[in-house]
Amino acid sequence: MNRRETQKIDQKTGRAINRQMILNIIRRSDGLSRADIAAQTGLSAAVVGFVIRELLDEGYLVEEKPRDSRSGRRPVPLRLNENGHLAIGLKISSRRLDCLLTDIAMGSLDRLSIDLPDGNPATVVAHARQIVDEVVSRQKGPRRPILGVGLSLPARVDPDEGICIRSHRLGWRDVPIGPMMREALNLPVFIEDDTLAYGLAHALFGIGQNLGSFCALAVGEGIGCASIIDGQVWRGSLGNAGKVGHVFHQDGGPFCECGRRGCLQTFYAATALEERWSKEGRKSSLCEALQNADQEAQALVAEAGAVIGRYLANWVTVVDPELIVLGGESTAFGEAFLVPMQAALDHFYYREQGPRIVPDDTSFYWTAGAAAVAIQHVFKDPYPTS
Incomplete structure (x- = not known):
């Protein structure tokens, strides 16, 4: 050269x-x-x-x-053009597909959700085409350019090739879901693990927008923790970073979706807690019992919060976030879950007080996370330092 x-x-x-x-x-x-x-x-x-x-x-x-302006030319403010480019987010769950249409600032323009008859990749792609076509066709006014489609799914993925390497929850292995979607939608398609996408959404336009480093802890069907370090989502060498739910907790525990026994999420994921509660033959749901100040329900979620908080103290000691965003179905448990988690984090953290845990009790940033996977390419530093 x-x-x-x-x-x-x-x-x-x-x-x-x-x-x-x-x-x-x-x-x-x-x-x-x-x-x-x-x-x-x-x-x-x-x-x-x-x-x-x-x-x-x-x-x-x-x-x-x-x-x-007091003197000279009046300054002209510049903003992101919310009437310009669009992005589409598709969040794939085990039996559900959520679609969100946003502007470049991740403002919600339209959303649709449909139940999936099965988890076959071809079925998911066919329904994705249907739901994307409907969302786009409902837009009024001049046709606006679409940056691309972001896919988020509970999986280990290869974002460069668009491959779902392994998803225990979906039952997928080595599925080229990105190329399949690209062919069906005729749009650029980008994929990411759903918890990492959730953290990305908060980094771009959410709670972490003006923070250098923070964590997004998701406690729902599983337990995951996205770490944003110096403005970059930390994926790890194989894209497995943040799989907190698969840390070993106890010998002889329930079988996990990963095939092992004793993983943390088999005890304390939100769905695991709901199952433990319902197995006792109770008629009310765990959330209903908490709303009625049921002491057994409060004790169950307090135990979960305290144990997760202890593991979280180890995690944040390593990555040193400014704060922690808590999302997922567990936010419905309220203070009974959050307060013991914060107390355990503070107690086991090596300094006097751990980072603050801030609950996000909306579902928006989960689907927006999928859109953020497409939007990020507009803002992404092509040569990050971290």
């Missing part, structure tokens, strides 16, 4: 990094002027102006009305 070719590559790389830097600063703001962006990035006014023009032309940004 000669010097001229090397210079072209360096210039292209520099432009890409500047572009991502500016997009991410605007993403985290309520509107910034060109001068604000230059001051925050250290880039020259000329470079900022060039990148902004490019992003305006491509429909990623929009200019707002000029703000009042």
